[in-house]
Amino acid sequence: MENDEALADKNSHPTRERILDAAEALFARDGFAAVSVRQIMRKADADVSLAYYHFKSKRDLFNAVMLRRVDHLNRIRLEALEQVEKRHPDDLPTVEEIIDAFTSPLFDLLSSEHEEWRHYFALIAQINNSTEWGGELMSRYFDPLVQRFLEALRRAMPGCDEADLYWSYEFLSGALTLAFAETGRIDNLSGGVCKSSDMPAITARMPRFIAAGFRALCERKNEAQD
Amino acid sequence: MENDEALADKNSHPTRERILDAAEALFARDGFAAVSVRQIMRKADADVSLAYYHFKSKRDLFNAVMLRRVDHLNRIRLEALEQVEKRHPDDLPTVEEIIDAFTSPLFDLLSSEHEEWRHYFALIAQINNSTEWGGELMSRYFDPLVQRFLEALRRAMPGCDEADLYWSYEFLSGALTLAFAETGRIDNLSGGVCKSSDMPAITARMPRFIAAGFRALCERKNEAQD
DNA sequence: ATACTAGTTGAGCGTTCGTTGAAATACAAC
DNA sequence: GTTGTATTTCAACGAACGCTCAACTAGTAT
Numbered sequence: 123m124e125n126d127e128a129l130a131d132k133n134s135h136p137t138r139e140r141i142l143d144a145a146e147a148l149f150a151r152d153g154f155a156a157v158s159v160r161q162i163m164r165k166a167d168a169d170v171s172l173a174y175y176h177f178k179s180k181r182d183l184f185n186a187v188m189l190r191r192v193d194h195l196n197r198i199r200l201e202a203l204e205q206v207e208k209r210h211p212d213d214l215p216t217v218e219e220i221i222d223a224f225t226s227p228l229f230d231l232l233s234s235e236h237e238e239w240r241h242y243f244a245l246i247a248q249i250n251n252s253t254e255w256g257g258e259l260m261s262r263y264f265d266p267l268v269q270r271f272l273e274a275l276r277r278a279m280p281g282c283d284e285a286d287l288y289w290s291y292e293f294l295s296g297a298l299t300l301a302f303a304e305t306g307r308i309d310n311l312s313g314g315v316c317k318s319s320d321m322p323a324i325t326a327r328m329p330r331f332i333a334a335g336f337r338a339l340c341e342r343k344n345e346a347q348d
Numbered sequence: 349m350e351n352d353e354a355l356a357d358k359n360s361h362p363t364r365e366r367i368l369d370a371a372e373a374l375f376a377r378d379g380f381a382a383v384s385v386r387q388i389m390r391k392a393d394a395d396v397s398l399a400y401y402h403f404k405s406k407r408d409l410f411n412a413v414m415l416r417r418v419d420h421l422n423r424i425r426l427e428a429l430e431q432v433e434k435r436h437p438d439d440l441p442t443v444e445e446i447i448d449a450f451t452s453p454l455f456d457l458l459s460s461e462h463e464e465w466r467h468y469f470a471l472i473a474q475i476n477n478s479t480e481w482g483g484e485l486m487s488r489y490f491d492p493l494v495q496r497f498l499e500a501l502r503r504a505m506p507g508c509d510e511a512d513l514y515w516s517y518e519f520l521s522g523a524l525t526l527a528f529a530e531t532g533r534i535d536n537l538s539g540g541v542c543k544s545s546d547m548p549a550i551t552a553r554m555p556r557f558i559a560a561g562f563r564a565l566c567e568r569k570n571e572a573q574d
Numbered sequence: 575a576t577a578c579t580a581g582t583t584g585a586g587c588g589t590t591c592g593t594t595g596a597a598a599t600a601c602a603a604c
Numbered sequence: 605g606t607t608g609t610a611t612t613t614c615a616a617c618g619a620a621c622g623c624t625c626a627a628c629t630a631g632t633a634t
Contacts, residue, residue, distance in 0.1 A: 137611080151479055155382030159592065169613055174593065176611095247477040250533070251525060253377050253470045257532025257544070265537055288538040289553045293523035295533070299477060300522025306483025307476070307521070311491055312514040318483070327515045327565055334564030335557035363581080384621065395583055400623060402581090 138176045140166040143238065146187045150241035153248055154184055191242050192263045198227045199267055203274060218333040220274050221294070225332075228302060229325045240304065247303035250295065260295075275336065282340040290336045301328060364402045366392040369464065372413045376467035379474055380410055414489065417468050422493045424453045429500060444559040446500045447520070451558075454528060455551045466530065473529035476521065486521075501562065508566040516562045527554060 135143070144166035148157040159180050163170045177183040202223040206215045215223075231239040250260050272291060276282055304318040316323065361369070370392035374383040385406050389396045403409040428449040432441045441449075457465040476486050498517060502508055530544040542549065 153379055153381055153478070155379055158590075160590080170592095171594075171614085172612065180592065244479045247479075248474070251473040251477040251529050251531065252379070253473075253529060253531055256529065257536055260531075260533050261536035268537060284538070285542050285549065286553065288534055288542045289527075289549065290557060291537070292527055292534050292542075293554065293557050296524070296526025297519035297522040300525070301515075301518055303477050303479060303482065305477065305479055305486075307486050308514055308518050310483055310487035311494060311517070312510070316511050316514045316518075323511065323515065327512065328519065331516060331519050331561035331565050334560040338560030339553055339557050385623085386620080396622095397584085397624075398582065406622065 137166070137168055137172060141168065141173060141176060141183070142187055142190055145183055146238070146245065147241045149184065149187060150244040150248075159183075187245070188259070188263065191239070195227075196264070196267045198230075199224060200270065202227050203271060207274070214277055215274065216333075217275065217278050217336050218329055220271060220278060221333045221336070222329045224271055224294075225298060225328055226325065228298075229321050232302070232321050243299075243302040244304065247299040250299045275340070279336070279340045286339045290339050293335060294332050297328065297332065363392070363394055363398060367394065367399060367402060367409070368413055368416055371409055372464070372471065373467045375410065375413060376470040376474075385409075413471070414485075417465070418489045421453075422490070424456075425450060425493055426496065428453050429497060433500070440503055441500065442559075443501065443504050443562050444555055446497060446504060447559045447562070448555040450497055450520075451524060451554055452551065454524075455547050458528070458547050469525075469528040470530065473525040476525045501566070505562070505566045512565045516565050519561060520558050523554065523558065 141162065145157075145162045148162055148165065159173050160170050162183075163173055173180070173183060177186055203220070206219045206223045209215070209219075228243070232243070246260075250256050268291065272287060275287060279287075301324050306318050308316045308318055367388065371383075371388045374388055374391065385399050386396055388409075389399055399406075399409060403412055429446070432445045432449045435441070435445075454469070458469070472486075476482050494517065498513060501513060505513075527550050532544050534542045534544055
């Protein structure tokens with residue numbers, strides 16, 4: 123918040139993208155309200171008023187930061203699901219395979235050299251857990267894709283109760299966003315045994331954990347419904 | 349952010365508590381940085397400088413908001429765990445029972461008339477998913493209690509891998525905080541089938557979902573460990 | 575009544591906020 | 605070169621920020 127970080131190379135990218143990169147990194151670390159436009163432009167190595175020339179306002183800049191990545195994210199996740207379904211021309215994909223198609227594209231983005239996505243996922247975690255923006259923004263960006271995945275899950279678990287399915291997704295969403303936020307909490311709790319940034323460790327565990335949860339809730343039969 | 353909400357009855361509570369209540373509600377809705385001290389004191393119906401008399405700074409006020417509830421929270425959760433263990437003088441509690449002891453005290457707080465806790469949980473959700481504060485603050489407040497629960501889980505799942513256990517808790521933590529944040533996301537996604545504020549619906553589902561996840565990760569045997 | 579402390583008030587310090595407008599530059603097409 | 609458009613610079617607006625200080629009131633004890 124106080125120290126100016128390494129500022130962007132002025133000739134490496136066009137100004138508009140440098141602003142988006144700087145805003146993404148700062149919003150992700152400190153949140154929308156805690157970051158000033160001046161701070162962003164200092165990091166982007168450009169004049170303050172350029173933020174209002176390329177984007178109309180601070181809020182619109184925030185939206186632009188979000189929209190730059192959300193389309194690509196939705197596309198590769200949809201492709202992963204279609205890939206899984208193509209692998210099952212006759213039978214149906216399992217719950218594990220569907221959850222894996224939902225999560226593994228994110229792992230791929232973080233395992234690669236693209237540091238940029240790390241900031242984006244930290245930002246998503248903040249928004250998802252925000253009372254003021256969470257419900258509306260996350261729905262606007264991701265609900266169509268999520269509905270597509272829920273449809274696949276309904277087929278994998280026929281007769282599944284609708285409320286059970288939606289709540290299961292809520293639990294998945296919470297676990298996923300926190301794990302990707304890399305807050306360092308697990309580093310402290312485990313005394314260094316686990317590291318927030320250890321993506322392979324998450325890849326190996328989350329689909330199994332989440333799929334078991336879905337099964338326990340949505341596949342239960344002949345039981346009282348609270 | 350713009351409209352001043354119903355301000356507190358000046359004679360109902362002492363000033364110090366009115367400030368804490370107002371700060372809690374506003375921090376929970378808009379986040380630490382988005383709320384000004386003036387805004388808080390307007391809602392508390394008290395002069396700005398009283399915030400700096402009763403608390404030293406905005407940041408210290410925030411800490412006071414947190415500390416007011418965290419002790420009570422840790423105490424009733426510990427009691428719930430001890431209650432479960434007392435119910436098993438000879439054998440061990442099941443994973444479901446331990447998870448239930450971890451979560452059901454929260455449900456009780458929200459199911460009762462105490463609207464105040466609702467704000468607090470929304471605040472916790474923000475902090476837990478914050479890159480800058482999440483790791484440190486959450487550990488400081490909750491790690492001793494969490495360690496106590498993890499110990500019980502180790503006994504319930506002997507031979508459990510340590511990393512599996514810590515990651516399982518990370519998933520639990522994410523699912524729990526999002527569900528309690530009541531962001532309204534599930535209302536949108538489900539088209540009204542589910543409601544964020546429906547605590548009985550969560551009570552009936554979360555322990556089962558989470559316990560199944562723990563079991564799937566920590567009870568697996570004779571498998572490759574990536 | 576006096577003295578002491580806890581609590582409250584209102585004015586205002588210096589700084590930063592989001593945002594804007596006019597002037598300057600860059601770079602293309604004619 | 606001239607025109608035109610896209611981008612950049614610089615200075616500044618009013619408003620709000622976190623915070624402080626000296627004065628004032630309320631209550632309690634001597």
